[in-house]
Amino acid sequence: xxxxxxxxxxxxxxxxxxxxxxxxxxxxxxxxxxxxxxxxxxxxxxxxxxxxxxxxxxxxxxxxxxxxxxxxxxxxxxxxxxxxxxxxxxxxxxxxxxxxxxxxxxxxxxxxxxxxxxxxxxxxxxxxxxxxxxxxxxxxxxxxxxxxxxxxxxxxxxxxxxxxxxxxxxxxxxxxxxxxxxxxxxxxxxxxxxxxxxxxxxxxxxxxxxxxxxxxxxxxxxxxxxxxx
Amino acid sequence: xxxxxxxxxxxxxxxxxxxxxxxxxxxxxxxxxxxxxxxxxxxxxxxxxxxxxxxxxxxxxxxxxxxxxxxxxxxxxxxxxxxxxxxxxxxxxxxxxxxxxxxxxxxxxxxxxxxxxxxxxxxxxxxxxxxxxxxxxxxxxxxxxxxxxxxxxxxxxxxxxxxxxxxxxxxxxxxxxxxxxxxxxxxxxxxxxxxxxxxxxxxxxxxxxxxxxxxxxxxxxxxxxxxxxxxxxxxxxxxxxxxxxxxxxxxxxxxxxxxxxxxxxxxxxxxxxxxxxxxxxxxxxxxxxxxxxxxxxxxxxxxxxxxxxxxxxxxxxxxxxxxxxxxxxxxxxxxxxxxxxxxxxxxxx
Numbered sequence: 001x002x003x004x005x006x007x008x009x010x011x012x013x014x015x016x017x018x019x020x021x022x023x024x025x026x027x028x029x030x031x032x033x034x035x036x037x038x039x040x041x042x043x044x045x046x047x048x049x050x051x052x053x054x055x056x057x058x059x060x061x062x063x064x065x066x067x068x069x070x071x072x073x074x075x076x077x078x079x080x081x082x083x084x085x086x087x088x089x090x091x092x093x094x095x096x097x098x099x100x101x102x103x104x105x106x107x108x109x110x111x112x113x114x115x116x117x118x119x120x121x122x123x124x125x126x127x128x129x130x131x132x133x134x135x136x137x138x139x140x141x142x143x144x145x146x147x148x149x150x151x152x153x154x155x156x157x158x159x160x161x162x163x164x165x166x167x168x169x170x171x172x173x174x175x176x177x178x179x180x181x182x183x184x185x186x187x188x189x190x191x192x193x194x195x196x197x198x199x200x201x202x203x204x205x206x207x208x209x210x211x212x213x214x215x216x217x218x219x220x221x222x223x224x225x226x227x228x229x
Numbered sequence: 230x231x232x233x234x235x236x237x238x239x240x241x242x243x244x245x246x247x248x249x250x251x252x253x254x255x256x257x258x259x260x261x262x263x264x265x266x267x268x269x270x271x272x273x274x275x276x277x278x279x280x281x282x283x284x285x286x287x288x289x290x291x292x293x294x295x296x297x298x299x300x301x302x303x304x305x306x307x308x309x310x311x312x313x314x315x316x317x318x319x320x321x322x323x324x325x326x327x328x329x330x331x332x333x334x335x336x337x338x339x340x341x342x343x344x345x346x347x348x349x350x351x352x353x354x355x356x357x358x359x360x361x362x363x364x365x366x367x368x369x370x371x372x373x374x375x376x377x378x379x380x381x382x383x384x385x386x387x388x389x390x391x392x393x394x395x396x397x398x399x400x401x402x403x404x405x406x407x408x409x410x411x412x413x414x415x416x417x418x419x420x421x422x423x424x425x426x427x428x429x430x431x432x433x434x435x436x437x438x439x440x441x442x443x444x445x446x447x448x449x450x451x452x453x454x455x456x457x458x459x460x461x462x463x464x465x466x467x468x469x470x471x472x473x474x475x476x477x478x479x480x481x482x483x484x485x486x487x488x489x490x491x492x493x494x495x496x497x498x499x500x501x502x503x504x505x506x507x508x509x510x511x512x513x514x515x516x517x518x519x520x521x522x523x524x525x526x527x528x529x530x531x532x533x534x535x536x537x538x539x540x541x542x543x544x545x546x547x548x549x550x551x552x553x554x555x556x557x558x559x560x561x562x563x564x565x566x567x568x569x570x571x572x573x574x575x576x577x578x
Contacts, residue, residue, distance in 0.1 A: 127339025130304055130412075131353050131402070132329030145343045224343035226386035 014192035021199070028199060035176030036207045038169075039162040042098060043211075046105035046158050051151065053106075054113030055139065064114045071107045079104060079165050083172050097169035104165050105158040112154025116147030145224055152219050159211040167204050177203050251281040251442030252315035252409045254301060259310035261296055270296045272467040273310070278459075280409075281440035285453040288463035288470075288490070294446045297463070298412050301444060302331045314410060329353055332403030332411035332441070336418040338395050340387040346372070346398055347383035353406040371401035374435060393424040400432065404439070411443045418447070429455055450491060454479065454498055462487050476502055480572035499568065500530040500561075508564055510546055510554025517555045520545045525553065529561055536561075 014020065021028060057063035082100050090096035120143050128138045144151075170178025180196040187193050255278070261271040271293040278284045286294035299305040301312055303324045312319045319327055340349050347368050354364045369379035375397040387395055396416060403411055416432075417425045433456065436443065447453055453460045454475045462478065464470040464486045471483035479499040482488040491498070505527050521539045523532055525548040535544060542558045 121337075121339075123335060123337035123339045124341060126304075126337075127333065127335060128341075130302060130328060130333035130335070132325050132327070132331075132356060133352075134325050137356075142341060146341075226341075226343040226345065226388065 014195055017195050017198060020192055020195040024199075028203065031177050031179065032203050032207065035163070035166055035178075035204070036210070038094075038097070038176060039101070039159070039166045039207065039211070042101040042105055042162045042166065043155065043159050045098075045102045046109050046162070047155050049102070050106055050109035050113045050154070050158075051144075053110055054117055054151075058114050058117040064118065067114060068111055071111045074103070074107045079168050080171065083168065087172055092173055094173050094175060096172050097166070097175060101162050101165045101169060105162040108157040108161065109151070109154045112157075113147070113151045116150030116154075117143055119150065120146045146227075149219070149223055149227060152215065152222070156212065156215040159215060160208050163204060163208045163211060167200065177207075249407050249409045250440045253280045254278040254315075254410060254442060254444070255313045256297070256301075257311045257313070259297070259300060259307050259312060261293070261300060261305060262308045269293075269308075269467055271300070271307075274463075274467075274469055275310075276461060276469065276472055278442060278444060280442050282458040283436060283443040283445055283456055285457035285460045286444065286446045286463060287448065287450055287453040287460055289465060290448060292463040292465060293467035294448075294463050295414055296467075298414060298444050298446050301410075302328045302333065302412055304328075329356055329406060330408050330410070332406075332408040332413075334396075334399050334403045334411065334413040334416040336415040338392075338399040338419070340395055340398055340402070342387050344386075345383065346377075346385050346387070346390070349387070349398060350402045350405050352402065357406055359406075367405055367407075368401075371405050372398075374404070375401045376431060377401070393420050393428060396420055396428060397431075400435075404435075404441075409442060411441050413443060413445045415447055416445070417452070418449075432456075451498065451501075454501060462490055477575070480568065481575060496565070497530060497533075500533060500565070501528050503529040503564060503568070505529065505532060505546060505556065508556060508560050510556060511560070513545060513552050513555050517543060517545050517552075520555065522547045522552070523556070524548070529564060532556060533561055 015023060053067065054064075057067050079100065082103070083096070086096045086100055090099075124142060124146065125138065128142050133141070166176050167178035167181060170176055170182050177200045180200040184193040184196040184200070256274055256276050259271060259274045260269050262269045274293075274297055276284075286297055288294050296305055300307045301314070301319065303319055306320075314331075340346075341352075344352075347365075350368045350371055351364045354367055359367070368383060372379040372382055377394065377397055382390075382394075382398075387398070390398065396419070399416070403413075417428050420428060429452065445453075445456055447456075457475055459473065460475055460478055461472040462470045462483075470490075471478055471487045473483075476499065478487060479491060479495050479502070482491055482495075488495075505523070505525055508529070520541055520543050521535055523535050523544045523546055525546055527535075532544060536542065536558055544556050545552045546554045546556055
């Protein structure tokens with residue numbers, strides 16, 4: 001058992017973490033990118049769906065109340081159970097990971113989009129309507145830009161959720177960093193299971209932090225100047 | 230009819246240039262009832278709003294003044310009756326297009342915080358697909374008109390402006406597409422009293438040039454007297470209690486409700502409408518050299534106020550800084566007697 005002599009982070013009889021990372025470097029890079037990319041697509045889909053749904057319901061207090069309640073209930077469902085429901089219907093493929101992750105990412109995004117659109121000052125809307133804006137123009141030029149910071153804050157939470165739930169998605173289909181975690185759980189006590197678990201945790205966290213930084217940049221560049229001053 | 234509205238209405242001011250002057254608005258038996266309510270929000274209102282005048286809708290809260298105004302640009306649809314602008318029935322027009330032809334100013338101003346001042350002002354011209362250059366020129370023209378230096382303000386954002394400046398931009402935005410008609414809902418209500426008085430005067434000066442037809446809603450009777458060519462007093466039952474010039478309402482209120490709404494000191498308020506110009510001035514004597522001065526543009530109310538403040542019975546009247554005569558307390562009282570005689574004659578008629 002070779003020890004690098006530097007950081008000793010070995011579990012069981014396996015390699016040190018550094019050695020393990022060196023040995024499986026290619027796999028790690030591949031799965032990290034795959035994980036990040038899948039999460040990114042899910043966030044994108046959730047963002048589009050959340051804004052569309054919010055636009056449909058935010059004017060009706062009954063519908064938006066219903067949507068927000070559904071979001072609260074949705075949060076209480078364990079994702080692993082949801083994957084369990086999806087497998088018999090959609091089978092074990094990437095197509096059954098995607099909808100579950102999107103659904104979870106949708107929850108905070110939808111709630112914030114509804115709240116953001118509803119919190120636009122009624123005086124703005126009165127002025128907009130009074131000066132002859134059509135419904136669509138009001139939404140596009142006034143309401144969405146004004147709600148944007150709130151929508152974006154919701155998407156930021158969505159992104160973190162997506163990154164975490166893609167990891168759990170590995171239980172359905174061999175995708176992303178979650179595979180390391182499930183492999184480690186399945187072979188508990190064997191060589192390198194500790195390295196696998198640690199790799200999953202660290203790299204998932206790294207993706208999460210990267211997304212968060214990306215959101216800070218997006219917010220910086222997409223918030224209208226008048227709302228920042 | 231008292232002629233003192235002439236001060237506000239006759240000078241068909243030079244400089245109106247290409248700007249569209251006002252057009253008449255007619256409300257004919259207009260009512261608004263909301264389902265499930267016993268009384269009407271607006272009850273059978275008929276009134277003619279002459280072109281180029283400021284007509285004030287004034288009354289206690291819940292009297293339907295704002296609802297009446299909002300029916301003109303169809304933010305609220307009337308239940309019955311017709312409203313015509315320049316002879317055209319508003320209900321026959323596309324509501325969105327109609328509103329682009331009508332300036333709209335509200336108390337909360339409603340500037341869009343994510344848009345620069347220039348973008349706010351140019352919204353309606355851009356919706357009307359004006360050429361870029363024309364729009365830009367118009368924005369600068371409008372900002373200058375309301376007393377904001379375009380170079381300094383066009384790229385600022387609403388949050389960087391004071392309340393008074395924001396409401397100036399609100400007025401500039403409403404005027405940008407040169408609408409013949411303006412609706413103003415307590416436009417100066419959210420501004421502090423000193424700035425409000427300035428905004429009111431500036432707006433009257435602008436209106437002197439533009440001669441738009443303006444429907445102006447307020448709950449403040451003093452503002453109504455100051456701003457209005459005509460005033461419609463609406464009562465609790467959402468009906469018009471009196472529709473007349475400020476002078477008539479002050480000197481002969483139609484009923485007890487109007488009298489109560491006018492409040493105490495109607496005579497003094499009446500003097501706010503009388504310019505010093507209507508009084509024959511006395512020649513300046515040596516005795517006046519130490520007397521306080523008052524500008525010829527002042528109202529008799531200002532004159533009286535100054536006399537009491539300085540405990541003087543005589544003031545020197547100045548025009549462009551030069552004394553042109555003097556006015557004594559007796560002159561003011563003589564004018565009050567004339568006004569009373571006029572009012573009595575009108576009531577007798």
